[in-house]
Amino acid sequence: MSEKITIYDIAEKLNITAATVSRALNNNPKIKESTRELVIKTAASMNYKQNKLALALKSGRSNNIGVIVPRIDSNFFASVIRGIEEELHPHGYQVIICQTHESPKRENENLYTLIDAQVDGIIMSVTDVTTENDGAFRNVLEKNVPLIFFDRSKHIDGVSSVTINDFKGGYLTTQHLINEGCKSIAHLSGDQSLEIFKNRFLGYKQALLDNGLTFKEEYVLPVKSFVDAGKEAVDILLQLETPPDAIFSSSDFAALGAIQELRARNISIPKDFCVAGFSNEPFTKFMELSITSVDQSPLEMGKMSARVFLEQVDKTDTIKIEKKVVLAPELHIRKSSSRSNT
Amino acid sequence: MSEKITIYDIAEKLNITAATVSRALNNNPKIKESTRELVIKTAASMNYKQNKLALALKSGRSNNIGVIVPRIDSNFFASVIRGIEEELHPHGYQVIICQTHESPKRENENLYTLIDAQVDGIIMSVTDVTTENDGAFRNVLEKNVPLIFFDRSKHIDGVSSVTINDFKGGYLTTQHLINEGCKSIAHLSGDQSLEIFKNRFLGYKQALLDNGLTFKEEYVLPVKSFVDAGKEAVDILLQLETPPDAIFSSSDFAALGAIQELRARNISIPKDFCVAGFSNEPFTKFMELSITSVDQSPLEMGKMSARVFLEQVDKTDTIKIEKKVVLAPELHIRKSSSRSNT
DNA sequence: TATTTTCGTGTAATCGATTACATACATGTA
DNA sequence: TACATGTATGTAATCGATTACACGAAAATA
Numbered sequence: 224m225s226e227k228i229t230i231y232d233i234a235e236k237l238n239i240t241a242a243t244v245s246r247a248l249n250n251n252p253k254i255k256e257s258t259r260e261l262v263i264k265t266a267a268s269m270n271y272k273q274n275k276l277a278l279a280l281k282s283g284r285s286n287n288i289g290v291i292v293p294r295i296d297s298n299f300f301a302s303v304i305r306g307i308e309e310e311l312h313p314h315g316y317q318v319i320i321c322q323t324h325e326s327p328k329r330e331n332e333n334l335y336t337l338i339d340a341q342v343d344g345i346i347m348s349v350t351d352v353t354t355e356n357d358g359a360f361r362n363v364l365e366k367n368v369p370l371i372f373f374d375r376s377k378h379i380d381g382v383s384s385v386t387i388n389d390f391k392g393g394y395l396t397t398q399h400l401i402n403e404g405c406k407s408i409a410h411l412s413g414d415q416s417l418e419i420f421k422n423r424f425l426g427y428k429q430a431l432l433d434n435g436l437t438f439k440e441e442y443v444l445p446v447k448s449f450v451d452a453g454k455e456a457v458d459i460l461l462q463l464e465t466p467p468d469a470i471f472s473s474s475d476f477a478a479l480g481a482i483q484e485l486r487a488r489n490i491s492i493p494k495d496f497c498v499a500g501f502s503n504e505p506f507t508k509f510m511e512l513s514i515t516s517v518d519q520s521p522l523e524m525g526k527m528s529a530r531v532f533l534e535q536v537d538k539t540d541t542i543k544i545e546k547k548v549v550l551a552p553e554l555h556i557r558k559s560s561s562r563s564n565t
Numbered sequence: 566m567s568e569k570i571t572i573y574d575i576a577e578k579l580n581i582t583a584a585t586v587s588r589a590l591n592n593n594p595k596i597k598e599s600t601r602e603l604v605i606k607t608a609a610s611m612n613y614k615q616n617k618l619a620l621a622l623k624s625g626r627s628n629n630i631g632v633i634v635p636r637i638d639s640n641f642f643a644s645v646i647r648g649i650e651e652e653l654h655p656h657g658y659q660v661i662i663c664q665t666h667e668s669p670k671r672e673n674e675n676l677y678t679l680i681d682a683q684v685d686g687i688i689m690s691v692t693d694v695t696t697e698n699d700g701a702f703r704n705v706l707e708k709n710v711p712l713i714f715f716d717r718s719k720h721i722d723g724v725s726s727v728t729i730n731d732f733k734g735g736y737l738t739t740q741h742l743i744n745e746g747c748k749s750i751a752h753l754s755g756d757q758s759l760e761i762f763k764n765r766f767l768g769y770k771q772a773l774l775d776n777g778l779t780f781k782e783e784y785v786l787p788v789k790s791f792v793d794a795g796k797e798a799v800d801i802l803l804q805l806e807t808p809p810d811a812i813f814s815s816s817d818f819a820a821l822g823a824i825q826e827l828r829a830r831n832i833s834i835p836k837d838f839c840v841a842g843f844s845n846e847p848f849t850k851f852m853e854l855s856i857t858s859v860d861q862s863p864l865e866m867g868k869m870s871a872r873v874f875l876e877q878v879d880k881t882d883t884i885k886i887e888k889k890v891v892l893a894p895e896l897h898i899r900k901s902s903s904r905s906n907t
Numbered sequence: 908t909a910t911t912t913t914c915g916t917g918t919a920a921t922c923g924a925t926t927a928c929a930t931a932c933a934t935g936t937a
Numbered sequence: 938t939a940c941a942t943g944t945a946t947g948t949a950a951t952c953g954a955t956t957a958c959a960c961g962a963a964a965a966t967a
Contacts, residue, residue: 227708229952229953229954229956230953230954231953231954239916239917240916240917241953241954241955242916242917242954242955242956243915243916243917244954245953245955245956246915246916246955246956249951249955251956253915254915254916255914255915255916255958258915258916272680272681272793273678273681273682273953273954274622274683274953274954275681275682275683275955276618276621276622276951276952276954277622277922277952277953277954278953278954278955279618279622279922280616280618280619280621280921280922280923280924280952280953280954281645281921281922281924281954281955281956282620282954282955285681285921286682287620287661291920294647295637295643295647295650296640296642296643296644296645296646296647298640301637301638301643304637304638304662305636305637305638308637308662308663308664309664312663312664316664316913317661317662317663317678317679317682319629319659319660319661320650320659320660320661321650321654321659322651322654323645329872331787335614336659337616337659339614339615340617340628340629340659341616341617341618341620354889364928366569371634382944384663422701434908435775447925450851452726453750459871475638476737478841479851481699486853497698506847506848506851506852508849509792509821509848509852509856510848510851510852511828511852511853512853551944569923571922571924572923572924572925575922580948581946582946582947582948583924583925584925584926584946584948584949585924585945585946585947586924586946587923587924587925587926588925588945588946590928591925593926595942595944595945595946596945596946597945597946600945600946615923615924616922616923618920618922618924619923619924619952620923620925621952622923622924622951622952622953622954623923623924623925623951623952624920624925624952625952626925674910684929689920710928719910801917838935878921
């Protein structure tokens with residue numbers, strides 16, 4: 224049961240004051256070399272550990288950073304967090320995780336909790352941009368706590384973000400499908416109130432237009448990011464008067480569902496139907512019929528977000544820097560859309 | 566730029582002392598009802614937020630809990646963390662994430678850092694049981710910080726753990742392969758200095774013996790949890806005098822690699838060769854040739870670990886409770902080993 | 908020798924909240 | 938009236954570290 228050792232204990236033992244101990248341990252130049260050595264040696268021998276809470280209270284910095292994500296058990300978010308942790312760990316920051324489960328209420332709650340906990344910054348992926356209640360965000364900004372959005376972002380003055388070029392991701396994928404000979408391409412879209420999904424859609428649309436293909440409203444279906452949603456979407460699409468011959472899905476899970484449903488109906492992929500997803504989830508490359516998908520370089524996204532945070536954290540309170548980092552999406556072409564290789 | 570509001574600000578405004586404010590906000594019964602209401606109303610109007618750091622310093626509890634995992638971007642660990650977070654969030658705890666990347670050095674470092682940060686408990690999955698340097702662990706125990714192992718555990722007196730019955734997992738899977746008619750079953754094992762892998766192996770061996778099959782040393786290969794490791798293992802196994810007709814892999818990734826290699830050699834699965842993995846990674850069920858695997862109920866494991874922590878955190882310092890929770894593994898039989906359905 | 912610097916350390920305030928103890932006033936009881 | 942009890946609040950210490958300021962002694966300068 225080692226008691227908690229404080230600088231006062233060290234001071235008492237050496238018949239000096241805590242102030243001297245503190246200075247010695249912090250390499251304050253005004254301390255006699257012999258004293259410094261003595262203190263450091265004694266501290267080590269007593270197994271002294273600095274109490275970070277006391278330090279945090281005094282300095283106003285907790286050395287913690289909060290990360291808010293919809294959920295952690297998705298490869299994308301877990302990888303981003305990994306990137307954040309790896310970048311921040313050498314700087315002495317600890318990462319605190321919060322999940323929203325896509326609930327704006329939980330999101331607000333998490334924001335308040337993190338501020339209460341005096342985190343030095345918040346890196347997050349937004350749940351819902353349409354929330355009217357921006358109080359929690361305003362609260363963060365008023366407290367001058369650096370806030371950085373990644374992937375799903377919100378337009379707030381003075382807030383930085385790290386995203387990928389979703390428009391380009393949508394464009395590249397659609398262009399690829401067209402190159403493979405697809406003539407009528409459907410799109411499974413996430414909630415378009417979120418910019419990422421809006422942009423993937425716009426990229427898709429632009430690619431169609433640029434290639435002289437007509438854009439059809441009925442080819443665009445909203446889906447949740449679940450396997451079953453993809454199956455249902457295929458069911459609907461195949462009942463259309465002129466069914467499509469390809470799907471660009473903004474979700475890998477929906478793409479997988481689509482593929483399963485198409486195969487169940489004996490439609491040959493990629494010969495008669497091509498499918499591409501988004502996110503480059505691990506399973507897309509493991510499948511025998513591997514799935515074409517857009518990589519968002521989540522690890523890099525996490526590291527970049529962390530770096531943006533580090534840039535902002537030490538700036539004077541009055542200056543607000545807004546930095547928008549846009550990473551390039553990378554299309555991984557695989558069997559589900561490669562006619563050339565078949 | 567709202568200044569930070571403290572109880573002193575409230576006290577000053579109301580011409581009372583901070584002590585009264587504190588008591589009013591903490592529902593201390595000795596406060597006049599009218600005063601309490603006034604304080605609460607004023608606090609709200611001034612947008613007062615309690616400073617958790619000050620509270621933490623005073624009380625010695627940070628309301629943070631540390632979680633140490635090899636890495637976060639694996640479905641298993643991410644799911645465990647999700648479980649921990651969901652169970653602990655309602656109790657006001659924040660989850661701090663640390664990764665070891667399978668390095669004992671990082672593990673030690675993380676332990677010290679978390680203790681420095683005054684976490685109220687540590688939930689972790691061990692990297693390497695053979696580390697001689699147990700100083701970090703002893704340090705945690707001496708500080709009376711509840712320590713809970715999940716999945717990969719270490720035998721330390723007074724330390725609780727939440728694991729699955731890996732022996733049973735190995736046994737069930739092997740028995741299943743035998744039931745499907747496999748006669749010579751190989752085993753790809755993780756590092757057996759870790760108990761989980763040792764136990765899966767022992768379960769495998771026992772099932773062989775119980776069914777009158779001979780156990781062969783050369784059928785047991787050590788692998789890392791990578792796809793390529795599975796491929797290499799198949800390469801070795803097929804060069805044996807009597808190659809096996811099934812593989813029980815302690816890693817889903819190695820199982821996947823094995824399957825890819827077998828198919829590359831035109832060996833029909835499950836007709837001529839059965840494969841089963843461990844962990845029930847998402848991709849195992851997504852594959853067209855879905856992979857039989859043992860589910861470790863990671864979400865439940867995380868929640869259970871959190872519950873064990875909650876039980877221990879409020880106990881008096883002198884009593885050490887050691888609780889060993891063993892969850893039941895669940896074998897998910899899929900195409901890679903289902904001859905009956907073929 | 909007298910005076911100024913420099914050096915090393917001590918004193919005490921501070922960060923923001925909690926709480927044991929003291930105190931002042933009101934009310935109840937003999 | 939004298940004393941006990943209860944109620945509501947104030948005083949001040951505490952958690953552990955940092956740091957502006959003060960101060961005494963030694964060294965440097967005049």
